[in-house]
Amino acid sequence: MIEIRQLSKKYKDADRYSVRNLDLTIYEKEIFGILGPNGAGKTTLISMLSSLLKPTSGSFTIDGLSYQNEMKQLKQIIGIVPQEYALYPSLTAFENLKYFGSMYGLKGSALHSKIEEHLEILGLGTFANKKVHTFSGGMKRRVNLIAGILHRPKVLFLDEPTVGVDVQSKNAIINYLKELNQKGTTILYTSHHLNEAENFCSHIAIIDLGEIICKGEPKTLIKEHKEAENLEEVFLARTGKALRDYA
Numbered sequence: 001m002i003e004i005r006q007l008s009k010k011y012k013d014a015d016r017y018s019v020r021n022l023d024l025t026i027y028e029k030e031i032f033g034i035l036g037p038n039g040a041g042k043t044t045l046i047s048m049l050s051s052l053l054k055p056t057s058g059s060f061t062i063d064g065l066s067y068q069n070e071m072k073q074l075k076q077i078i079g080i081v082p083q084e085y086a087l088y089p090s091l092t093a094f095e096n097l098k099y100f101g102s103m104y105g106l107k108g109s110a111l112h113s114k115i116e117e118h119l120e121i122l123g124l125g126t127f128a129n130k131k132v133h134t135f136s137g138g139m140k141r142r143v144n145l146i147a148g149i150l151h152r153p154k155v156l157f158l159d160e161p162t163v164g165v166d167v168q169s170k171n172a173i174i175n176y177l178k179e180l181n182q183k184g185t186t187i188l189y190t191s192h193h194l195n196e197a198e199n200f201c202s203h204i205a206i207i208d209l210g211e212i213i214c215k216g217e218p219k220t221l222i223k224e225h226k227e228a229e230n231l232e233e234v235f236l237a238r239t240g241k242a243l244r245d246y247a
């Protein structure tokens with residue numbers, strides 16, 4: 001489904017690669033977690049795959065479509081939920097979602113009922129006509145999520161979709177994503193919540209300094225690390241305890 005070959009990114013004027021010669025295959029219907037310390041290259045990787053950032057070298061295909069030659073078709077089959085809210089604060093939740101839906105060619109009563117349905121599922125039905133700047137962080141995260149999936153993408157990219165939200169919102173978001181996955185959406189997400197990733201992901205890769213240092217099913221990785229009882233302990237065993245500060 002997603003074939004990544006020798007993908008690299010070096011930002012202008014940077015003295016090191018943020019993603020380096022990365023090879024990875026993600027299969028259809030997987031929930032794949034990209035985990036790693038601060039500055040490991042998670043956002044850089046997901047931004048390249050979701051066509052927000054141009055790779056320095058290497059290639060990838062999504063559902064057989066190449067980012068170099070078939071970008072237009074590729075953009076139609078992916079959904080993006082970025083780390084920063086991509087919402088207009090002075091518009092209502094409904095108006096925001098109408099705008100995002102129309103960007104994907106959705107319109108009329110079909111779009112309206114889709115928006116209402118999703119707002120309802122994510123507990124925002126009664127807030128449809130309230131301006132987004134009045135929303136809490138958890139409410140904004142849920143609207144941000146709906147904006148990325150209204151067009152029913154085959155592949156969904158999410159960059160830390162549960163950062164800064166309470167347990168209830170996190171629960172609603174994760175359950176909703178599981179449902180989408182069961183209906184056939186392949187999910188690639190980044191997170192620092194290793195407990196969440198352990199339960200949510202079918203497969204994970206830990207990256208550090210732009211390279212994959214281990215990958216597999218969470219349960220298998222925990223078994224392979226004799227000293228580890230959970231994914232967080234695998235993570236610390238593989239990435240160490242040193243702080244990661246780069247500028």
Ligand SMILES: Nc1ncnc2c1ncn2[C@@H]1O[C@H](COP(=O)(O)OP(=O)(O)OP(=O)(O)O)[C@@H](O)[C@H]1O
Nearest residue numbers: 011014018036037038039040041042043044045246
């Ligand atoms: N626009 C940019 N220009 C230069 N360097 C950048 C830019 N964006 C990111 N970097 C650098 O690239 C590296 C990878 O950053 P990236 O944001 O991809 O990491 P991350 O794993 O998502 O980190 P975090 O967990 O903190 O979000 C870091 O060293 C960062 O400083």
